Amino acid sequence: MLDGCTPHPPETIGRYYDRGYYEGAALPQLLAEHARTHTTRTALVHGERRLTYRELNRGVDRMAAGLTLRGVRAGDRVIVQLPNVPEFVIAVYALMRAGAFPVVAPTSFRADEIGHLAQVTEAAAYMGPGVHRGFDHAKMASMVSDDHPRLRRAFTLDNPDSPQSGFFTAPSGCLFFPLGSLDAPRDPDRAYDPNDVAFLLPSNADATATAPRLVPRTHNAYAYQTRAAGELIGLGPEDVYLAALPAAANLTFGCPGIVGTLAAGGTVVLIDDHADAVRTTEAAFHAIETEKVTVTSLTPADARLWLDALPHGRFDLSSLRLVQIGGAPLDPELAARIQPAFGCRLQQVFEMAEGPLSLTRLTDTDDVIRHTRGRPLSPDDEIRLTESDGTAAPAGTPGDLWARGPHTPRGYYKAPDQSARAFTPDGFFKTGEVARLTEDGNLVIEGRA
CATH class of the missing domain: 3.40.50.12780 (ANL, N-terminal domain)
Structure with a gap:
């Protein structure tokens, strides 16, 4: 169990297994199974964009490998503050597949709330839009990283309206990357503890x-x-x-x-x-x-x-x-x-x-x-x-x-x-x-x- 969390007692977990509630598979494993079963069925739709189950699972695999290459490690906590776009689903599953822990945050959170999450979780990275509904999330992440030295990486949706889109280094030393740059050949399968x-x-x-x-x-x-x-x-x-x-x-x-x-x-x-x-x-x-x-x-x-x-x-x-x-x-x-x-x-x-x-x-x-x-x-x-x-x-x-x-x-x-x-x-x-x-x-x- 992640440090800082209270697990269920072993006898309670055993009872939930015995009664069929718990099946012993982690969410990324289940997505991979769904992709093998449904393959060419449409999984996600956003405007004109459509992803099949196979494409979704492949996107998760490649983003997970890209996260590893960009320095996100198993056990890291990563704040995910993305709007209703396919990247939200891909990012949450990719982080889990990479062994990291997504810290899911609504797009309404601002510097105070994101800073609090960064402090409590000792977040290693941030994922968010560039600009969303007129608010510059990339600029906010840069400001938050000034006060939270563990926050060393940020990944933002490509957005021409944000002056802080693309590759750059914030004054704090936080490295910014386009979310689309998280793309690499699939890593080997990871072992998961479904009770974690x-x-x-x-x-x-x-x-x-x-x-x-x-x-x-x-x-x-x-x-x-x-x-x-x-x-x-x-x-x-x-x-x-x-x-x-x-x-x-x-x-x-x-x-x-x-x-x-x-x-x-x-x-x-x-x-x-x-x-x-x-x-x-x-x-x-x-x-x-x-x-x-x-x-x-x-x-x-x-x-x-x-x-x-x-x-x-x-x-x-x-x-x-x-x-x-x-x-x-x-x-x-x-x-x-x-x-x-x-x-x-x-x-x-x-x-x-x-x-x-x-x-x-x-x-x-x-x-x-x-x-x-x-x-x-x-x-x-x-x-x-x-x-x-x-x-x-x-x-x-x-x-x-x-x-x-x-x-x-x-x-x-x-x-x-x-x-x-x-x-x-x-x-x-x-x-x-x-x-x-x-x-x-x-x-x-x-x-x-």
């Missing part, structure tokens, strides 16, 4: 936190989460998933999202977000029509924008069979509009980077789908509703939501004090949410504790 960390995700448990906590997600746990969430919605090779929300978000990346779609042999369509919400919505509608998208994920705010745009729409959205809604609470009246407006099923999702994942089922009644966040993903997920002192809340009443299960870690990365406050000694995560359970076991989120 695959990547680090910023916590979304507290939107007011100024310094993002990092959540370690292991290969076994994330592979199980994405596989089980995909099976829950019948995700298969004919499905097309639209990543309309940021790809770096847990909901988009793995509920089942990008990773789950690739595991099922489906196609992932990536679209860029724009400062103008109308343009973003139109881009999404255009992608649904042209690529015959079947599944996507939205926040309630995005769902409202989509519904408001429908009367003016010029697009055929009939391929959609499921819209997932996660993030903020979904108003029941808004929920009631989604299914008839789009002619598809609705699934409410409660997810956290820390692992807890609860979803409505496709067979649930409309009342359950509109008013609850469904039931936990795994049969081995455990839910506790407690009073403020940790004692059990009376049956049928709201309480502080605690969760434990196969896809929930045991602590934050290199944050023992925060871990001690948020995780119990026996592995329950205190979500900070107040919730109640309905008589049939569905979760209703009442608000923050």
Whole structure:
């Protein structure tokens, strides 16, 4: 296990293996298996660009080898702050394949947050756009490297709008390279520990936190989460998933999202977000029509924008069979509009980077789908509703939501004090949410504790 992380006890891991949740394969190994199975099927779409499974896997292999040549070593932590482009998917898998640890960051993070991640992880490298939505990420990375001498390399998307694109050396000595220069013949296969960390995700448990906590997600746990969430919605090779929300978000990346779609042999369509919400919505509608998208994920705010745009729409959205809604609470009246407006099923999702994942089922009644966040993903997920002192809340009443299960870690990365406050000694995560359970076991989120 990566130093600074709390592993599951061996007996817990053994139980998860015995019950079939953990299958003992790392995420890069699984991608290679998918490439052998699906070969010429389309894996990624971004605008006019299309990559088959074979091309995706080859790109991962060659970027992993290129990272090694550029000095990224096994065990290094690398901040990945890329928008919804194929390079995001390739980079995350390539870093894992090279034995490094991706530290996934949203493009909204600025110097304070990126600097904090660099400090906590002792990051050796940074990956990001040159300029994205008018902000110069390359310049920011150069500034961050001034204060973090371990950050010696940066790889940026080629961008003529950024004066710091291409090869150059920052005043701090940090070496900058175009991301496209990471290309070399494939390295030999690497041995992986599937119970080790695959990547680090910023916590979304507290939107007011100024310094993002990092959540370690292991290969076994994330592979199980994405596989089980995909099976829950019948995700298969004919499905097309639209990543309309940021790809770096847990909901988009793995509920089942990008990773789950690739595991099922489906196609992932990536679209860029724009400062103008109308343009973003139109881009999404255009992608649904042209690529015959079947599944996507939205926040309630995005769902409202989509519904408001429908009367003016010029697009055929009939391929959609499921819209997932996660993030903020979904108003029941808004929920009631989604299914008839789009002619598809609705699934409410409660997810956290820390692992807890609860979803409505496709067979649930409309009342359950509109008013609850469904039931936990795994049969081995455990839910506790407690009073403020940790004692059990009376049956049928709201309480502080605690969760434990196969896809929930045991602590934050290199944050023992925060871990001690948020995780119990026996592995329950205190979500900070107040919730109640309905008589049939569905979760209703009442608000923050």
